[in-house]
Amino acid sequence: MYGTSEIVDAAAPVDAERTAFRRTEKLYKLYKTQAPKSWKNQAHRKTDLSGVIDFHSVLESFKQCGATPAGIFKYECRSFNRPVFCFEERPGFYFIPGALTDDEQVHWIRESLISFPQPPNRTNHTEAYGPIFGLFDAAQNNKVLVEAKSTSSEVDRILGYDKTNLNSKRFSFSEYCMITNNDESYKSVAASLLLRKLRWSTLGLQFDWSKRNYAVSLPHKRIPDDLCLVAKKMAVPAMPNGEEFQPEAAIVNYFGPSDMLGGHLDDMEKDWSKPIVSISLGCKAIFLLGGKSREDMPIAMFLRSGDIVLMAGEARECFHGVPRIFTDSEHADNVDLLSQFSNEEDLCFREYIKTSRININIRQVN
Numbered sequence: 019m020y021g022t023s024e025i026v027d028a029a030a031p032v033d034a035e036r037t038a039f040r041r042t043e044k045l046y047k048l049y050k051t052q053a054p055k056s057w058k059n060q061a062h063r064k065t066d067l068s069g070v071i072d073f074h075s076v077l078e079s080f081k082q083c084g085a086t087p088a089g090i091f092k093y094e095c096r097s098f099n100r101p102v103f104c105f106e107e108r109p110g111f112y113f114i115p116g117a118l119t120d121d122e123q124v125h126w127i128r129e130s131l132i133s134f135p136q137p138p139n140r141t142n143h144t145e146a147y148g149p150i151f152g153l154f155d156a157a158q159n160n161k162v163l164v165e166a167k168s169t170s171s172e173v174d175r176i177l178g179y180d181k182t183n184l185n186s187k188r189f190s191f192s193e194y195c196m197i198t199n200n201d202e203s204y205k206s207v208a209a210s211l212l213l214r215k216l217r218w219s220t221l222g223l224q225f226d227w228s229k230r231n232y233a234v235s236l237p238h239k240r241i242p243d244d245l246c247l248v249a250k251k252m253a254v255p256a257m258p259n260g261e262e263f264q265p266e267a268a269i270v271n272y273f274g275p276s277d278m279l280g281g282h283l284d285d286m287e288k289d290w291s292k293p294i295v296s297i298s299l300g301c302k303a304i305f306l307l308g309g310k311s312r313e314d315m316p317i318a319m320f321l322r323s324g325d326i327v328l329m330a331g332e333a334r335e336c337f338h339g340v341p342r343i344f345t346d347s348e349h350a351d352n353v354d355l356l357s358q359f360s361n362e363e364d365l366c367f368r369e370y371i372k373t374s375r376i377n378i379n380i381r382q383v384n
């Protein structure tokens with residue numbers, strides 16, 4: 019539940035200097051109130067959501083009366099048999115509400131947590147720990163990541179350590195009880211904490227965040243065939259006639275309760291006429307679609323689990339970001355999704371996705 023007390027915006031006079039994108043981000047981002055710590059549920063500043071476009075309502079009213087709100091139109095595409103909406107002012111942006119079924123959402127949440135962070139795919143933890151295998155399973159079984167001291171080739175084999183790889187960091191998961199002898203020389207960290215702090219994993223061609231380009235020389239696997247199929251199928255409305263989308267890389271973003279993704283452009287791919295196919299899973303979020311300048315007023319819209327957006331052509335030049343995810347039961351809009359994880363063995367998925375959002379965005383690089 020949202021509380022009613024608010025913190026006053028300390029930076030009000032500075033606001034005039036900020037860009038329209040920053041001002042809108044500020045409007046929607048999560049602010050904790052300065053409520054006493056003893057309050058059971060920490061209150062949040064109430065956000066005015068009346069200006070946020072809800073494409074599920076747009077779709078419902080379109081079904082009922084065949085009309086769309088001003089500035090939005092239904093995109094007609096003969097080779098695509100589900101509703102797609104566009105903005106008159108943002109050519110190249112496509113919104114496909116409820117594109118994935120519940121079963122498909124469950125599948126991609128499992129894959130995002132189990133398979134996608136597996137080496138050779140890199141994650142935000144690779145830099146610190148080297149390649150780590152079985153993160154989700156380790157978190158589920160309360161394991162701890164421990165620095166491997168042994169140099170035996172057997173350990174190398176188990177850890178998948180490649181002697182030709184200059185990154186010689188080697189960590190592996192261990193039963194908690196195995197490290198209780200308190201040997202100070204061993205660095206260790208709980209798998210559950212690493213899972214909570216998982217921010218991204220990269221599939222296919224690996225993206226190098228420090229150089230902001232695709233590191234083609236890094237070892238990588240092809241994007242899984244089933245993900246390629248979904249991306250090709252969903253990309254159709256945004257593809258030039260007769261051409262097929264060729265998925266080569268994907269970034270998986272993992273959002274915790276107070277995470278946001280600041281305004282940015284994705285400009286490292288060669289051909290901007292090809293779309294980015296962006297899949298939302300888990301908690302509801304607000305997506306901001308700006309213009310070509312940070313000064314252009316962004317359009318705010320909700321993204322729910324199963325929604326897909328495409329950004330191609332001119333929309334590739336538009337700033338965009340995710341200022342907010344909703345993890346409170348009133349706004350998260352994930353009751354149906356959570357009910358899909360009701361078996362005991364699915365508890366760990368349920369606990370994770372109850373307060374998280376996952377975004378898989380798939381790209382054609384060349």
Ligand SMILES: O=C(O)CCC(=O)C(=O)O
Nearest residue numbers: 269271284296340377379
């Ligand atoms: O999380 C989202 O919906 C957008 C992600 C995004 O823009 C990106 O990863 O470049």
Ligand SMILES: [Fe+2]
Nearest residue numbers: 282283284338
């Ligand atoms: Fe992006």
